[in-house]
Amino acid sequence: MRQQTSFIFDLDGTLTDSVYQNVFAWKTALDSEGIPLAMWRIHRKIGMSGGLMLKMLAREIGLEIHPDQAKRLSDIHAKAYKELEGQISALPGAVELLDTLSRDKLKWCIATSGGMDTATINLKALGLDIADVNLITRDDVKYGKPDPDLFLAGANKLAVPIEECLVIGDAIWDMLAARRCKATGIGLLSGGYDTGELERAGALRVYEDPRALLQHLDEVASRPSP
Amino acid sequence: MRQQTSFIFDLDGTLTDSVYQNVFAWKTALDSEGIPLAMWRIHRKIGMSGGLMLKMLAREIGLEIHPDQAKRLSDIHAKAYKELEGQISALPGAVELLDTLSRDKLKWCIATSGGMDTATINLKALGLDIADVNLITRDDVKYGKPDPDLFLAGANKLAVPIEECLVIGDAIWDMLAARRCKATGIGLLSGGYDTGELERAGALRVYEDPRALLQHLDEVASRPSP
Numbered sequence: 397m398r399q400q401t402s403f404i405f406d407l408d409g410t411l412t413d414s415v416y417q418n419v420f421a422w423k424t425a426l427d428s429e430g431i432p433l434a435m436w437r438i439h440r441k442i443g444m445s446g447g448l449m450l451k452m453l454a455r456e457i458g459l460e461i462h463p464d465q466a467k468r469l470s471d472i473h474a475k476a477y478k479e480l481e482g483q484i485s486a487l488p489g490a491v492e493l494l495d496t497l498s499r500d501k502l503k504w505c506i507a508t509s510g511g512m513d514t515a516t517i518n519l520k521a522l523g524l525d526i527a528d529v530n531l532i533t534r535d536d537v538k539y540g541k542p543d544p545d546l547f548l549a550g551a552n553k554l555a556v557p558i559e560e561c562l563v564i565g566d567a568i569w570d571m572l573a574a575r576r577c578k579a580t581g582i583g584l585l586s587g588g589y590d591t592g593e594l595e596r597a598g599a600l601r602v603y604e605d606p607r608a609l610l611q612h613l614d615e616v617a618s619r620p621s622p
Numbered sequence: 623m624r625q626q627t628s629f630i631f632d633l634d635g636t637l638t639d640s641v642y643q644n645v646f647a648w649k650t651a652l653d654s655e656g657i658p659l660a661m662w663r664i665h666r667k668i669g670m671s672g673g674l675m676l677k678m679l680a681r682e683i684g685l686e687i688h689p690d691q692a693k694r695l696s697d698i699h700a701k702a703y704k705e706l707e708g709q710i711s712a713l714p715g716a717v718e719l720l721d722t723l724s725r726d727k728l729k730w731c732i733a734t735s736g737g738m739d740t741a742t743i744n745l746k747a748l749g750l751d752i753a754d755v756n757l758i759t760r761d762d763v764k765y766g767k768p769d770p771d772l773f774l775a776g777a778n779k780l781a782v783p784i785e786e787c788l789v790i791g792d793a794i795w796d797m798l799a800a801r802r803c804k805a806t807g808i809g810l811l812s813g814g815y816d817t818g819e820l821e822r823a824g825a826l827r828v829y830e831d832p833r834a835l836l837q838h839l840d841e842v843a844s845r846p847s848p
Contacts, residue, residue: 409662416649416661419642423709434713434831435642436635436814483649487660588662592818605660 401617402561403497403504404550404579409443409566409587411490411506411606412518416588417483418442421476422449425469433457439588443567445509445540446470474513486522487586489607494522496610500620503554505530507546509569530554541569544577551579562616564609571597582616584609627843628787629723629730630776630805635669635792635813637716637732637832638744642814643709644668647702648675651695659683665814669793671735671766672696700739712748713812715833720748722836726846729780731756733772735795756780767795770803777805788842790835797823808842810835 409415422438433453441449450469454461461469497504508515511534519526530553537545551558563574566587574581575598583594583602591602601616603609609616635641645665652659659679667675676695680687687695723730734741737760745752756779763771777784789800792813800807801824809820809828817828827842829835 413660413662416642416645416665420646423642427709432711432714434639434812436812439642439814483653485658488658586660586662588665588814590816590819592822593816596818 399560399618400556400621401502402551402554402556403502403617404547404554404561404563405494405504405506406443406563406565406567406570407506407508407515407518408510410564410570410584411487411494412484412521413487413586414484414518414521415439415442415566415586417477417480421473421480422469424476425472428472429465429469431457431459431461443509443565443587444542444569445534446473448540474511477514478517481517484517484521487605487607489605489610491522493606493610493613494524496613502617502620503556505532505550505554507532507550509534509540509546511535541567542572542576544573544579547573547577547579568593568597571599574598580616582609625786625844626782626847627728628777628780628782629728629843630773630780630787630789631720631730631732632669632789632791632793632796633732633734633741633744634736636790636796636810637713637720638710638747639713639812640710640744640747641665641668641792641812643706644703647699647706648695650702651698654698655691655695657683657685657687669735669791669795669813670768671760672699674766700737703740704743707743710743710747713831713833715831715836717748719832719836719839720750722839728843728846729782731758731776731780733758733776735760735766735772737761767793768798768802770799770805773799773803773805794819794823797825800824806842808835 405411408418419439419442426433441452450461450466515533532546532549534540537549539545547563548558551561559578561579562582563570563579564582566584571581571594581599583599584605586605594602631637634644648664649661676687676692741759758772758775760766763775765771773789774784777787785804787805788808789796789805790808792810797807797820807825809825810831812831820828
């Protein structure tokens, strides 16, 4: 039987322009707890699960973050992110890309390290209704990225083999997680990472944003079913 | 005569943690003029002169930005940046690095693509008094980065040959400008660029932040005068 490509999309920075708002929200949270951390270090961790991010950042700067403090940080982050909601919009080409896949009967889902609350904000920016989308969030799996659980759950929801899936993401965590489950990683620059970083983390191809991926879709995806 | 290294520092993202606030301020300005531009595209242009940045961004997205609109954008940016002033702090090791150079009688200056208003905010975060610092701003030269004028003016102010200067910067624009005037570029990751990008733009060495440069100073700078 003819192989059919399926798509697993990351959400923040991949379909919506929200990574920098996310960085700011974490900065607000960390500042409020008196944890000094340069913005670029936060940026470099966006896209992994929030808990793992705090653990890695703490290790990097030699701090300890207790579970109750992690909970407070997470709550302040969620509040600060919500306040920036008005700034978050779909990335160029994101809506057209998803529409094209649906029209061509190529299966797709969204697998995000964020929880349902942030996912809702981002889906709204895409003009999508949660009820109509195959969505996997942090709440559905034990571990977020760079563990592959979210992508495996996505492939499972689409009822396709993970090996035939493209994982579209903007962060090296997406690419590392894709490699760990034998999906094929495709990187986008729209979250602020560089081509070289994404390639070193396993991306087969790197495009600027969803529009550029749409323009080059035939490089990486099977043709629509006849 | 024994060669002596002199240092020309970029300011935003190199000595102070202010690049992301700068991105946000430009986003606020562009949004207010109805110019849709993804955050990562703005981030990638920070560190070049504001006017050139707007010209390049306009070309990238196929828009025209009229001079009066550029003026409005610049004013709104300055106001938005000023509002984020409280969030801007010295990067780890920045103050210690400058103190060490001064103590060791190695000459240094600051050459920023920003104007005097933003420079003042950043110097305050460093605990420096404008009167005590060799400072070159956008207002002192015809062209900002990636033109080399700012660095040439810096070397001139220090009365040293540009070829014996290290240019310390976080943006590829610093590295490109350094190469154009035969200074030696040293990249820092603290503005959110990746090692590979900085190296491709000419950086001889790349360190995480001012603290890491201080820890590895002997790799790139002459020893203090006896």
